[in-house]
Amino acid sequence: MIAIAAEPYPFEFEPAHTALLIIDMQRDFLEPGGFGEMLGNDVSQLRRTIEPNQRLLAAWRAAGLMVMHTREGHRPDLADLPPAKKIRGRSATCIGDAGPMGRILVRGEAGHDIIPALYPVPGEPIIDKPGKGAFYATSLGRLLADKGIANLLVCGVTTEVCVNTTVREANDRGYDCLVVRDCCGSYFPHFHDSALAMVAAQRGIFGWVADSSQLIDAIGRG
Ligand code: TIU
Secondary structure, three states: OEEEOOEOOOEEEOHHHEEEEEEOOEHHHHOOOOHHHHOOOOOHHHHOOHHHHHHHHHHHHHOOOEEEEEEEOEOOOOOOOOHHHHHOOOOOOOOOOEEEOEEOOEOOOHHHOEOHHHOOOOOOOEEEEOOOOOOOOOOHHHHHHHOOOOEEEEEEEOHHHHHHHHHHHHHHOOOEEEEEEEEEEOOOHHHHHHHHHHHHHHHHOOOEEEOHHHHHHHHHHO
């Protein structure tokens, strides 16, 4: 058992029963010229998470521990895209339409894929999810149960949307979640800060928050 400094109190975990879950580090959310930027968002707020994620991912892989990745997106026929999600925002260009890197948030398109800097290696499951949460309409729960995972280290984008939704889903399913502060990002810094505060508030109502350096140091010692 390893314990690291975290908010609101130390997070204890057994590495063999802990998965690093990297949420939606996709080209359309992070790359200049992608869908996120097309909507007027400042992608630099998300891009600052790339290096910390690379360091944590390298440490977790070197220790031979479980890594999983998610991607938000839809079938090419859009059968799993709720009409409400399709029309939300009243944007001229929406999910499923031709975008800067192929059809927006459609599986198989370039923009939907994970950025090269954090690309999964063989043996790391990729969970394709149609919603914001990684458990809704996916096989994530089944995979975690099969692999005996009890704790999740949650990274990725965006802190208040897909990361937060996933942590809430995981919490209700009995997982202990640590959200990795510097490995998560939002287009809106104040939402990032608030989303992390919400996780750790009330003695850890949804889980814990810590920096990646705490984890990397602990794995190195472990
Ligand atoms: N992955 C994720 O958070 N999807 C979003 O749509 N996030 C926004 O902040 N828009």
